[in-house]
Amino acid sequence: MSSAPAPAPLSYEQAGVQYDLIDPLKVAAQRAAAATAHHLRAHGMTEVAASRGESAYVVDAGPFHVASIVECLGSKALVADEMQRLVGRSFYAAIAQDTIAMAVNDLVTVGATPLVVQAYWAAGGSDWFADAERARELVAGWQAACERCGVAWGGGETPALAGIVEAGRVDLAAACTGIVRPKSRLSLGAALGAGDAIVLLASSGIHANGLTLARKLAERLPQGYLTEVAPGLGYGEALLAPTLLYPPVTEALAAAGVPVHYAANITGHGWRKLLRHPRAFTYRIDTVPPVPPVLGFIAREAGHDAAEAYGTLNMGAGFALFVPGHEGERCAAVAREAGVAAWVAGRVEAGPKRLVIEPLGVVYEGDALALR
Amino acid sequence: MSSAPAPAPLSYEQAGVQYDLIDPLKVAAQRAAAATAHHLRAHGMTEVAASRGESAYVVDAGPFHVASIVECLGSKALVADEMQRLVGRSFYAAIAQDTIAMAVNDLVTVGATPLVVQAYWAAGGSDWFADAERARELVAGWQAACERCGVAWGGGETPALAGIVEAGRVDLAAACTGIVRPKSRLSLGAALGAGDAIVLLASSGIHANGLTLARKLAERLPQGYLTEVAPGLGYGEALLAPTLLYPPVTEALAAAGVPVHYAANITGHGWRKLLRHPRAFTYRIDTVPPVPPVLGFIAREAGHDAAEAYGTLNMGAGFALFVPGHEGERCAAVAREAGVAAWVAGRVEAGPKRLVIEPLGVVYEGDALALR
Numbered sequence: 001m002s003s004a005p006a007p008a009p010l011s012y013e014q015a016g017v018q019y020d021l022i023d024p025l026k027v028a029a030q031r032a033a034a035a036t037a038h039h040l041r042a043h044g045m046t047e048v049a050a051s052r053g054e055s056a057y058v059v060d061a062g063p064f065h066v067a068s069i070v071e072c073l074g075s076k077a078l079v080a081d082e083m084q085r086l087v088g089r090s091f092y093a094a095i096a097q098d099t100i101a102m103a104v105n106d107l108v109t110v111g112a113t114p115l116v117v118q119a120y121w122a123a124g125g126s127d128w129f130a131d132a133e134r135a136r137e138l139v140a141g142w143q144a145a146c147e148r149c150g151v152a153w154g155g156g157e158t159p160a161l162a163g164i165v166e167a168g169r170v171d172l173a174a175a176c177t178g179i180v181r182p183k184s185r186l187s188l189g190a191a192l193g194a195g196d197a198i199v200l201l202a203s204s205g206i207h208a209n210g211l212t213l214a215r216k217l218a219e220r221l222p223q224g225y226l227t228e229v230a231p232g233l234g235y236g237e238a239l240l241a242p243t244l245l246y247p248p249v250t251e252a253l254a255a256a257g258v259p260v261h262y263a264a265n266i267t268g269h270g271w272r273k274l275l276r277h278p279r280a281f282t283y284r285i286d287t288v289p290p291v292p293p294v295l296g297f298i299a300r301e302a303g304h305d306a307a308e309a310y311g312t313l314n315m316g317a318g319f320a321l322f323v324p325g326h327e328g329e330r331c332a333a334v335a336r337e338a339g340v341a342a343w344v345a346g347r348v349e350a351g352p353k354r355l356v357i358e359p360l361g362v363v364y365e366g367d368a369l370a371l372r
Numbered sequence: 373m374s375s376a377p378a379p380a381p382l383s384y385e386q387a388g389v390q391y392d393l394i395d396p397l398k399v400a401a402q403r404a405a406a407a408t409a410h411h412l413r414a415h416g417m418t419e420v421a422a423s424r425g426e427s428a429y430v431v432d433a434g435p436f437h438v439a440s441i442v443e444c445l446g447s448k449a450l451v452a453d454e455m456q457r458l459v460g461r462s463f464y465a466a467i468a469q470d471t472i473a474m475a476v477n478d479l480v481t482v483g484a485t486p487l488v489v490q491a492y493w494a495a496g497g498s499d500w501f502a503d504a505e506r507a508r509e510l511v512a513g514w515q516a517a518c519e520r521c522g523v524a525w526g527g528g529e530t531p532a533l534a535g536i537v538e539a540g541r542v543d544l545a546a547a548c549t550g551i552v553r554p555k556s557r558l559s560l561g562a563a564l565g566a567g568d569a570i571v572l573l574a575s576s577g578i579h580a581n582g583l584t585l586a587r588k589l590a591e592r593l594p595q596g597y598l599t600e601v602a603p604g605l606g607y608g609e610a611l612l613a614p615t616l617l618y619p620p621v622t623e624a625l626a627a628a629g630v631p632v633h634y635a636a637n638i639t640g641h642g643w644r645k646l647l648r649h650p651r652a653f654t655y656r657i658d659t660v661p662p663v664p665p666v667l668g669f670i671a672r673e674a675g676h677d678a679a680e681a682y683g684t685l686n687m688g689a690g691f692a693l694f695v696p697g698h699e700g701e702r703c704a705a706v707a708r709e710a711g712v713a714a715w716v717a718g719r720v721e722a723g724p725k726r727l728v729i730e731p732l733g734v735v736y737e738g739d740a741l742a743l744r
Binding site: 018019021022024025026028029030032033035036037039040042043045047052056057059061062063064066068069070071072074075077078113115116118119120122126127129130132135136138139140142143146147150151152153154155156157158159160161162163164165166169170171173175177179 | 390391393394396397398400401402404405407408409411412414415417419424428429431433434435436438440441442443444446447449450485487488490491492494498499501502504507508510511512514515518519522523524525526527528529530531532533534535536537538541542543545547549551
């Protein structure tokens, strides 16, 4: 037990991202975007309306659905840069995987098989690309993540954006296109119902959400990113554990014939993402996965109680699958077989929109997540 | 005739983008990307190999091909920002169209119908999104460009990336997914041959390539962006004429049954893009479109001769279509009907890889463009 004084609490909003400033534009953009859907009819296609506001956009292309998405890494590159300065080696293979994970893990929530990834690497100047080791790591990590997900790396864009991207920095993003085939794999929640099992897939750590908070914390640690979060494991290195890739799990589930009613990628807003589906259900959790050391460390150092920690960070669960109740154990077994730890963690019940994490005594009401 | 001393010449490389620093990473990335294509087989699909190194990546999805791409606006946002400071109104509707044009105009070169656009708007901080007029313009311009192209705006990403994107700036990009249907619309050059007509489509001005050079020039003009390039037309405003959208033309050509053998989006490297196809042909131009005033102005002020100007900027031709010789006039007529000025500007001949612009006495040899 530490005798040091308790650190001042640090909320995610205090750390610097102010959603209230971004949200009016997001809402306007969502409305304008929805108004364009009718154009698909001229091509003999229609939008899958239930995908609006979900993690990927889905178009009914006739023989199958086409899904697409663009996602960015966010500020995790700043941690990689600082760690390279501190320990003298590049972590860009890891954050390459993170970037791809941001896109493919969202894409698979709708039931899609990711087919093609496009790279978007916008640097603060031409000279950014001249660091040969970092460039090699970025390319190797990107390729390895594509291989692991069974996607083709289609190409991409490597602009030098001096004056827009800061000197010495890079803005990493990925676009992904996939298909939902057969169409019955669509997992937008139409079949979600009371009695469904909630299967949680392990995370490897912070993944790529909550990094603004994590970076703020590093600033007030005397040893910064070199602080130990577990014996022999430094904070910066732990933060840079690459995001797990879930497409091998969702593809294995399809191959095994386990139907997925709904899926949620647990990113920003932590476990509140379990409340993502618009319909009203009570989600009751009876089993909580082990917490990766780095996430326990952040929660302690930021002074978060369980409700704030699980409402901000993934706390060991990177992805949620909602499957028929009798398929829960098989779903978890297939996930483990595909290399990802998994737990039948709870169930969907009739009732008001609410997430109850029983082992922690934490309850989030339906209004705790407002994404649309 | 001006009595002012001739300005010092300014090349594109002097203006700040050093391709020799970026190219090693690009080559490594292209090789690594190509090595991932075999994964498509596990999904019963194959890559359309001829699309590697072309403007969009194409996958044979069985009943049709799926094409995808990500493209960024580049530094044109800096011109919009400066003009907003100078004249007090937002130009973000215009650069929203530019951003979409960068993606869809590339996508249609392969014969694809663009279906879905995803927005990528990465700002230097949450507060960027709080400028209500600019946000409204960005959303409205994005929507209008989607409408004009008949695509659905699927969604997107609006991250606040303080520390990566500069404060007060935004990194705009677009991802686009489309289909090639019927597959015979694929225009990767397999049918390109001697006797084909070269049809050039008008540009509206600089579009979104060459802006680094254009911004450098502004710095040495006494009145900067307010310098007149034609009576009543300021330099900054002329630069911000939005990029023309070519999907309405390519869709109209498909509807009219005009076969397209190959297409090139004339962006960076100017008319050297006409040399894009890997096979050896001589491209002979006998008709040169009128030069938009802003491009003539840039060429003069930068001290470019015709070879440097046409090898850097689009000089009035934003897109090139290669069609059977007897279809040239009909192709141009269909384009005009779709709202874009067009010229049957020349022809493809057997011979060494070379572009000959006869009215200007300019010749680019095949090694003038090295994109792969």
